[in-house]
Every structure is written in C-alpha cells, then in structure tokens.
Amino acid sequence: MVRSGRVFKDAVYEQLARIGKAMASPRRLELLDLLAQGPRTVEALARETGMGVANTSQHLQELRAARLLTADKRGVYVTYRLAGDDVAAFYRTLRSLAESRLAEIEQVTREFLGERGVLEAVDRDDLVQRVRRGSVTVLDVRPAEEYAAGHIPGARSMPLRQLERRLGELPRGRAIVAYCRGPYCVLAVEAVRLLRRRGFRADRLEDGVPDWRARGYGVAVGAA
Amino acid sequence: MVRSGRVFKDAVYEQLARIGKAMASPRRLELLDLLAQGPRTVEALARETGMGVANTSQHLQELRAARLLTADKRGVYVTYRLAGDDVAAFYRTLRSLAESRLAEIEQVTREFLGERGVLEAVDRDDLVQRVRRGSVTVLDVRPAEEYAAGHIPGARSMPLRQLERRLGELPRGRAIVAYCRGPYCVLAVEAVRLLRRRGFRADRLEDGVPDWRARGYGVAVGAA
C-alpha cells in the first residue's frame, strides 16, 4: 500500500509536470501569448516570432502533446488554437505570478517601455472605465485578422503599419487610447509614441483582449 | 525599435519561463504540494519524498531562485516555505488545468484509488457542506505538525499511524469524514479503508487545507 502510493504519486506528479514542461520554454510561452489572440497557422506563428518553421512546428506539437493546443488541418494549412479558455486563464495566472514574484520583469519592462508617461502616467482601472464608457477613441492597433477574431467593443481597427497614413481619420479634440495584445506587446507603445509626436492626446491600455475578457467584459467579433 | 522590441520580448518570456521551469519537474511539484501544507526543513522534505538530501536541497534552491519559496535558517535547520499565497493558488490552478486537460490523471487516479465508493460515492460539495455544518466527525489524518500548521475548524487530529489504536475514541453512530493533504494524498484513502473495515461509516474529503481555504472557508491553527 505504501509502496503503491509512491507509484501513484510519481504518476500523478509526472502528469502535472507535463503542463509545467510545456510552460518551461520562452518560445512556447510566446506562442501561447500569440494564440491567446486567436487561432493561427504554423507559418504565421513562425513569421511573427522569428523562429524557423520546423522549430515552430515542433514547439506547437509539444504544446499539443500537453493538450494545451488543438490543431486542425484545412487544405494545406494547419491551424493551431488554444484548447480552451482555461488555458488562456492559466497563462494569465502564470504571467501575474511572475509579475508579482520576479522583480526582473518590472525592471526589464521599465527599461524598454518606461519612458515617462507611456507606462505609468495613467491609472489603469480608470482608463478601463473610460474605455467602457466610450468617452475616449479606442484604437486596436493589432493586425486586422486579430481585430476580427475579437476586439474591445467600440474599438476601431487601425493596425500600427497603417496608423501614420490614416491619422486624418482620427478626431482631433478627443483623447485616444490604444491597445494591442497585452502588457508585453509593443504595438500600442509605438502607436502612442507616434500619436503624441503628432500632437494627439494618447494613452496605452495594457490589457489585451484576453485580459479584457478576464475582467468580465464582453468582446466583439468581426471585421471593421 | 522593432529590433529592440525583440530583445524586450525575449527578456520578458525568459522571465516567465523561470516559473514554468520551476514547475517542470515532478519532484519539485511534489515539494510544492508538501510545502502547501506548511513550512518544512530540507530533511523532513527529503524523508517525505524519498529523495536524497542533496538532491532535495538542490530542487529547493531552484524553487527559491524562481522566488516561489523562501528559506530561513534557524540554528542548523533551514526551513523552506511558500513565498506567498499566490504560489499556492498558482499550484492549484496548474493542478486543475491538468485535471481538466489530461485524461491520464483521472485514469491513474481511478486505477489506484478508485475502488467503488472511496472516490465517487459522495458528492463533493455536499460533503463539504456536511463538514461545515459539523454534522459529521471530521478527522485530519495527516501528521500532527501539519494539523498544527492549519486544519479545518472542528476537525480532530488523528494521524493515520495512530488511527488503528485510537479507534475507541470515535463515536460509533456518527458518519466520519477523513481528509489529508489533497486529492493526490493517500492518507485519507487508507484511513477510510481501515474505518470501513472496522464497521464505521466513513468517506474521504478530497480537499486538503489549501483547497478548503481556496473555497473561502476559515482555517484553524494550533495543536490538538
């Protein structure tokens, strides 16, 4: 009985460690982060992360073996997606644990994004409330497909690469809030920099769509 | 800007992966599980897990490097403990993700614990309510130190090793509920087996103290 208890425990912890192992690689975490925005093909993920296609495929297969992703083949493309909402929730928990435990994250973030104002000027919950009320112009600066897969209600799709030439579409007097994939995504940071340079009043919302959803707010679907 | 974005992302995901790496080993997960019951010395953890002392120490240091544990030395003993409640919460999240995603866990559990009745006979929430109301005799069958570090209010400390010779202390007519460290702990399973063999009406509560606390219920502290 005592002996077989050992066997049982070994087997269970071995299984739990499958999830841990899947989360043990920076590359795989980046893939999960991207997939939290919506389904994607191998090729798209490889392009976005800068990894080789074979390597990307291998990482995706490991995530799939841990049941964190599902894959379906349509024609010549294989589309990977998160296996469930609980996977996104778990990733968010990991992220917030890391943020609260590892001072290094705040340090690194401050180093790269932390010019005055972009990060800390605005109270986050207050910003969220303004976004909810619709008292600001909200820009989704991610690629259009991601906007289509899910966006904050009322937000306009304005991918970063188009932003500069579409500035004319933006109302002048009104404050602007830009968001992208989440706290470690640099798109919105760049957008805010550009907007401020051109005289707009702009702030960055750190939340991505998964974070927004986790706050309990609704998400809109469909192209612009 | 784009280039430095890559550097930033690499740095951030590298940090997140520190948590994942810490969780990637079955041994370390078992250590976390034990430490969720309360602080412990290296020696005690080594004894409980059957690992060598040096190996245990090394795993503990890795967990500490990921800031999941803190250590304090008192005399010749080093006591490790979870770095915060969020660590226990995260471990619980990992566990529940694994349970919902990996069918293997249920399978293994069924194989080892799943004789009729021990696991599935009782509705879990119903059992919890009976424990809360005090309408059953609740036994904490873990070692006495763990009981002292925190137990379900109203539970009696009755370590598994003493159970057989202390059966006389138990009321005959009343239903008994035994609990231990959590769903993968075999102490309560053994206790229930013994009790039933001796004619008691006994059930196992799968929750451990951390799970009980996570339900939002209070925890009592101190020896019997």
Added chain:
DNA sequence: GCTATATTCAAGTAATCACTTGATTACTGG
C-alpha cells in the same frame, strides 16, 4: 576546542532538450 548533524557545494555522468538542416509527406491548382 571537539564532535555530530543539517545543509550546501562541486564534480561527474547519463538523459533530455533546443535548434538546425535536409528530406518527406500531403494537399492545391493547373
């Protein structure tokens, strides 16, 4: 100061992991 004990350190070995490269498979469109 000496001894015993808890813990950590250092070094070595086997196993596993990450990434690359080149080949292979599987499907689409002509």
Added chain:
DNA sequence: CCAGTAATCAAGTGATTACTTGAATATAGC
C-alpha cells in the same frame, strides 16, 4: 499527373538538466 507550398519528420550537435557521490560549511551541545 506535375509543380509549388505548408507542415512534419529524422538525424545530428551543443547546451541544459537530474541525480549521485564525496567533500566542505556551519552550527549546537558537550
């Protein structure tokens, strides 16, 4: 059926990890 492309597979290499063993440190009690 053929060419082109997305994805996977297979094999190889260097890096990292897990565990063991034996030595080193540090503290308590004598």
